Amino acid sequence: MPRSRILVVDDEEIMRSSLSDWLIEDGYDVLAVEDGFHALERVKQEEWDLAVVDLKMPKMDGLEVLKKMNKIKPKLPVIIITAYATIDSAVMAIKEGAADYIVKPFNPEEISIVIAKLVERQRLIKENIRLRRALAKRFKFQDLVGKSPEMLKVIEMIKTVAPTKSTVLIRGESGTGKELVARAIHELGPRKNFPFIAAACGAIPETLLEAELFGYEKGAFTGAVSQHKGRIEMADRGTLFLDEIGDISPKTQVDLLRFIQEREFQRIGGKTAIKVDVRIIAATHKNIEEMIAKGEFRDDLYYRLNVITIEIPSLRERKEDIPIFAEHFLEKFSLDTGKTVDNISDEVMKILIGYNWPGNVRQLENAIEHALVVSQEPEIKVQDLPQYLITQEDIRDEIKPTQSMSDMERRHIAHVLKAHGWNITKTAQVLGINRITLYKKIKKYNLKKDKDTGTRP
């Protein structure tokens, strides 16, 4: 790790050398200059982690140096030091943005802690900026590949809505990349430097969801030993992504509706209203209109969320994208694993295109990862594919033009469950859906484990 750089500004030579000697011993890279003019030159030219500036100096005093440094490098922390401390100068220094005000000579314990804290804070700020840049570079629509007209329409829509503040509802089957679209909207919009907070409403138990979203005050309920910020509060100035919005209870629907209308909320057990500036993006794989008709979802909440809708087509509706996705994931996992597998055989591609992908893009991604890990050659062959893809011929034989989509899904889930001996985690992984969704589907289709065969659809 490179040494942190500290700029010392003091007109007294003895102070300069004494302070720099000590800072150098403490492991910092130090430069000491005798006045504000030299210091400002150095701040303009180089990167510093901290400046320690004497208050009383001829020509330009410490406060003037502080003001000018703030203009050149607003994020540079500046400690004002003085042998002639007064309350007035301390107040002035802090008002002008000094990180601290310390009286000379310093207590070794105090100064070492103050400097270490500020330098560490500065290191974290720099690391944060670096990581944000790296993330932004890495993101760039990478995983939103696809050239089908349906996908191009989605990408166009993302670009249109990103700069606005409007609430967006993303619809699409599990595994189509709803969170990816939400992230793209966030990254391309003016909120990209603020948090993107995702809440998987379907994965959080109902009793916890309210606390998770709104947060709670200390003592609000048994176990609330300290104050806890909710995801809404964490997303302030950024984007809140509410995944699987169709799974939330009527009570949370009411709370959420109130928050969306008023843009303020109270923590559980709290008395004060907290105002936040949050852009909401919701997503669902459910038929919300049907839920409204059945009285399971509030229509007023639906209208609030459904300002702009983005429909992500399922993978089977845009088969021409499958080869592009397959190549993209191959390249991505090759880089991650360091394996040099750079081709997919024609036979494998045929199988990939022919398959129905109930778990959509996520399932395809898992399948390619599986194939790449198993593969021993520079090309992915049929035997490298997951078992359910190799044996899908049997299923295809059973497909009849009269079959419904849900019947297909039921059969496929049963088939994959059987192939993996009813291992839920493995099956969910292969299908590209989460375990909760899989349990729900097992319940919905009344699938039961058969003693002999493994599955009885």
Place this chain on the structure above:
Amino acid sequence: MKYIYLKTIGTMETSIVEDLKRSLSLLIPFSLRCVYDNEYPLFAFEPERNQYYAKKIIVKLASEIPHDCEKLIAITDVDLCTPVLTFVYGEAQLGGKVAIVSMNRLEKEYYYLPPGNTTLLVDRLVKECIHELGHCYGLFHCHDSQCVMFFSNSIFTIDNKQKRFCMKCKEFFERQIGKEHNHAEK
């Protein structure tokens, strides 16, 4: 052959210096020599602070260093300070020849505790001597609170750290000794 000199400045009990020499000889790869000087360094006295400037003493000692001296560590009972710090337990020339350690704030009496045997005091002195010696070989402060090169900003940090270098500092220390010796031979 070159020695590490332990030079007393002011009033020091011979037994403490001998104990210190014995403990240090077990921990550092050098022969040690003791020199006693009972005079107080009044030239470094700062009346406003009632303390002595460590650097002024170091500069004087550096000008009169014996020819067979590898490094010189001065031990004193006066309270040391620097222009920017209210006190220091010790000071050294980074990558230089001379260091100084004060036992003033290492004694139990300083913290209004009854004086006991001198084991704890010698232990603290050993840690500070090795710490300053480390600076003389170019070592910076270490982030490992157990390493002898950890910055001592209170008596608790001194008592908490060990009398030895961490692996990283030890490696650096030994490399520096080798470098300085090669340089001297050339």
